[in-house]
């Protein structure tokens with residue numbers, strides 16, 4: 001087999017000048033594996049699935065005027081609820097902030113531990129893991145699946161494959177439904193889903209997500225990572241010499257030898273790799289890590305588990321395949337090859353008794369805290385803290401003022417000048433309130449509000465609805481004697497007398513002398 | 517691309533292009549990718565069958581669905597009309613003064629009135645309803661024919677000096693140039709000018725002017741010259757001038773040979789519902805009483 005690095009999962013016969021138009025998909029039958037990374041991955045699978053499916057069902061009491069769903073994206077009324085936090089559309093910078101944090105978080109994780117996102121938490125990885133488990137449940141492990149795959153159609157084959165696909169489909173439908181619960185009251189969405197009362201877009205979403213889950217998780221799997229996803233390209237560019245990546249330590253593995261004892265007896269150099277192919281068999285991407293770092297590797301670390309158990313069995317030290325940085329790998333490689341002047345010499349890295357030489361570099365966890373990652377940690381925390389600060393100090397009351405421009409002012413019959421404004425009071429609390437609206441800066445002006453009894457004053461008490469913006473048509477009239485040729489500065493002030501919340505809007509009052 | 521070039525390292529054919537010595541590998545695509553590509557072609561062809569597509573000499577292929585953007589618009593408009601109909605019927609059945617009391621109906625009528633205003637009224641009253649010389653500003657609190665919602669509604673319904681409507685506001689100011697001598701006109705103008713705080717060119721004219729006003733003008737403009745809305749006679753003591761620029765000479769000109777505004781009766785053109793909406797809108801502009 002020749003390596004074909006760019007496509008990761010594929011191989012092309014060397015020197016074949018008649019390039020095929022397309023490459024047939026190579027089937028991957030990932031073998032079951034046990035070990036610490038496998039256990040960790042089961043844990044992450046359980047947690048991420050639980051978060052995805054359970055979250056919309058959590059309740060959170062917000063009083064009678066707001067929904068009681070913990071996490072809710074209310075698109076119709078444009079509100080986003082996250083437990084005690086409610087976000088209005090104009091506060092979407094919080095989401096932008098979260099995206100910035102996600103970006104820095106990704107830089108941090110990738111520069112520290114490589115493609116951890118790909119290997120553990122990416123939905124594609126998690127769902128494929130689940131789908132492989134289903135496949136294994138109905139069809140058995142790698143060898144049984146390979147046999148079933150090549151066997152002719154029979155009742156046994158039909159029911160096993162049928163049951164696999166049916167279960168996949170059920171999981172896919174559940175996944176699609178899980179999504180729409182975030183956009184409405186989950187219990188009633190659940191009921192309405194079956195009574196056919198949901199809007200078409202809900203069913204369409206479930207259909208699309210069912211299809212993508214089934215196709216990506218069941219049928220395409222590693223193809224998604226290799227051909228469709230931009231992530232591997234971006235993540236690869238963010239790795240450096242100190243990033244941890246799943247590495248086959250060929251400085252101790254090579255020359256790989258099947259009959260190690262016989263070869264050793266014959267005086268041949270023998271590496272630790274017994275060429276059992278366990279690492280290849282368990283790989284969900286169908287690649288051979290021993291060919292070196294490659295785009296196809298999502299660093300799920302299952303090959304580490306596989307190889308570790310082989311090493312345990314043959315009584316060798318673990319870590320032939322391990323998380324390692326390029327720096328330590330290079331240093332050990334130079335040791336084994338006398339700075340790349342020879343092929344790998346097993347004795348160069350070992351003492352006479354077969355234990356490893358002291359000159360071997362091992363992973364030092366302190367490398368994780370290097371200037372680059374510290375910078376990312378700093379930036380990530382700075383954005384996070386800034387957002388928390390904003391969140392805890394933000395007002396739940398706001399005011400927007402739109403000054404009438406046509407006409408800019410109106411002269412009344414007594415010669416006084418009137419300006420019109422549209423004042424929007426934003427009550428972002430899920431309770432009705434009485435907000436005091438006043439003007440300031442024009443001592444003799446009076447305010448008049450359409451729909452409110454005239455009080456010839458500067459202060460009005462406005463009842464506002466819960467969690468809504470209230471728009472008012474406000475007229476401010478300045479007596480003739482006070483009218484100057486300047487545009488006068490004034491302020492609209494909204495206050496909640498009960499809790500002291502107060503917002504001020506600087507506005508302008510126009511008169512006849514003002515240039516248009 | 518006459519010659520095939522094989523990359524030595526990977527054994528993969530290259531595209532044959534070379535940029536500064538860098539060549540691009542021509543790795544084969546996965547089969548599903550190729551099939552997706554074919555599926556897109558089939559989709560595109562099917563699309564041209566069901567949707568309007570190929571141009572002909574005079575028209576184009578209409579497509580199996582018969583869809584058109586114009587048709588879609590028509591459907592949406594019909595739907596919008598149906599939604600609006602509920603409110604429009606309610607407006608038709610509600611006396612105009614009561615519309616103001618119903619918050620939702622008021623909001624709908626104001627918005628509808630604003631739209632109707634833009635189309636029908638702006639040529640004279642301006643897009644901001646601020647009027648102009650001879651065309652009243654509808655924002656202020658000075659109303660010749662009354663500024664209550666019912667009076668505004670009546671004025672829009674029947675128009676002003678609109679001969680086709682029997683109930684139109686018809687009164688006109690006589691041509692005082694035929695009644696008063698030029699000297700007397702000057703005196704009246706000086707008096708009227710002084711009413712709104714102006715200092716006339718010759719203070720001696722004011723006294724005789726006052727007497728002339730009482731005899732000739734007070735019957736329409738009122739003893740106090742504050743106007744009478746029954747006749748559409750404007751208040752002469754305030755700061756607002758409609759037909760003249762507010763100067764003494766301007767007033768004299770209007771007395772000698774008055775000009776009058778005309779407004780059509782709108783119900784005949786727009787229907788009662790729209791006129792109600794217009795009245796609500798104009799009333800909301802700030803001067804409504």
Ligand code: SF4
Pocket residue numbers: 246279282283284285286287288289296297298299300301302303304
């Ligand atoms: S090579 Fe190893 S770490 Fe990479 S995808 Fe395969 S099993 Fe996972």
Ligand code: SF4
Pocket residue numbers: 248253272273274275276277278279280290306307308310320321
């Ligand atoms: S599992 Fe370990 S010993 Fe076996 S082939 Fe892979 S690297 Fe070699």
